[in-house]
Amino acid sequence: MTIKQQLQAFFSLILVTFSANSLAVEEGDxxxxxxxxxxxxxxxxxxxxxxxxxxxxxxxxxxxCAPCLSSLPLYNDLYHKYKDQGLEIVAINVDNPIEDGLDFLLDTPLDFLIPADPDGDAAELFEVYGMPTSYLIDPNGTVKLVHMGFRNGDIEIIEEAIVSTLAGN
Amino acid sequence: MQTVRIFGLLVTILSLLSSCTEVRAWERGYLAKDEMAWESDSLESALNDHIFFSKEASSGGNSAAGGGCGCN
Incomplete structure (x- = not known):
């Protein structure tokens, strides 16, 4: 193996090492x-x-995460609007310590499921790239929508996807 | 001899890379803690800003926008 080939192999190895984000959960997974x-x-x-x-x-x-905190009360509204049609919301908290998350919930009670993931085990499984990230899952367990960040107007995009998924599309 | 040099170079690069780590999205809360700020004393920071503004007739540019969550 020539020196050039050795160097190519070495830098290829580095590129593969730093391309872990390609394992992130995507739509259709x-x-x-x-x-x-x-x-x-x-x-x-x-x-x-x-x-x-x-x-x-x-x-x-x-x-x-400021955008997360602005999204959660809106998700609570969506939950009440669509829970009778089969919508469940699971808002995984990644605070460490979890008391930081509980402090927020004291002021902003939320009615859906809130698991605690202080070590980021689930976040690692999903390969979350930014906070907040939400995943809409259909009844067959397929990811229909991956949405990162939360800006004005995003709740409409998410609600539209929820309505479509609840309708079986 | 050249192979030894290349090998030495690779070992050096690898040993430097061993100190690199990625702060994952869900770990960025650590960066938001007060003790992670460049200047943890807000009073001293404000005083330094004031001195800088008085001397340079300009201010700002000493911090980043956003909360470090990688979302905006």
């Missing part, structure tokens, strides 16, 4: 399975497998 404790000690654990057959919005959030 199957949702990774996770099983996390609830952020509330007296609530049962939350597993993705137990939500099979439902339309699920999985959202990753943290108390230090």
């Amino acid at each position: 199957s949702v990774p399975d996770f099983d996390l404790p609830s952020i509330h000690q007296d609530h049962p654990a939350i597993a993705m497998a137990a939500l099979e057959g439902k339309t699920v919005l999985v959202d990753f959030w943290a108390s230090w």
Whole structure:
């Protein structure tokens, strides 16, 4: 092997090492399975497998992420609007310590499922690239929408996707 | 001899890379903590800004926008 080939192999190895984001969950993929404790000690654990057959919005959030905090009350409204049609919302909190997330929930009570993922195990499974990121999962467990960030007008995009998925499209 | 040099270069680069780590999206809360700021004392920071403004007739540009969550 020539020196040029050795160098090419070395830099190819570095490129492969730093291209881990290609493993991120994308639209059309199957949702990774996770099983996390609830952020509330007296609530049962939350597993993705137990939500099979439902339309699920999985959202990753943290108390230090301002757009996350503006999105959650709007998700609560969506949950009440569509829960009778089969919508479930799972807002995974990645605060470490989880008390930071609980402090936010004291002021802003939310009615959907909130698992705690302080070590980022589920976030690692999804290869979350930015906060917040939400994933809309259809009843078959297929990712229909991946949405990163939260700006004005984004809630309409997410609601439209929810309505479409609930309708079976 | 040249192979030894190349090998030495690769070992040096690899040893330098071993100190690199990526702060993942869900770990950026650590960067938002007060102790991670360039100047953890806000009073001292404001004083330094004032001195800089008085001397240079300009201000700003000493911090980044956003909360570090990689979302905006």
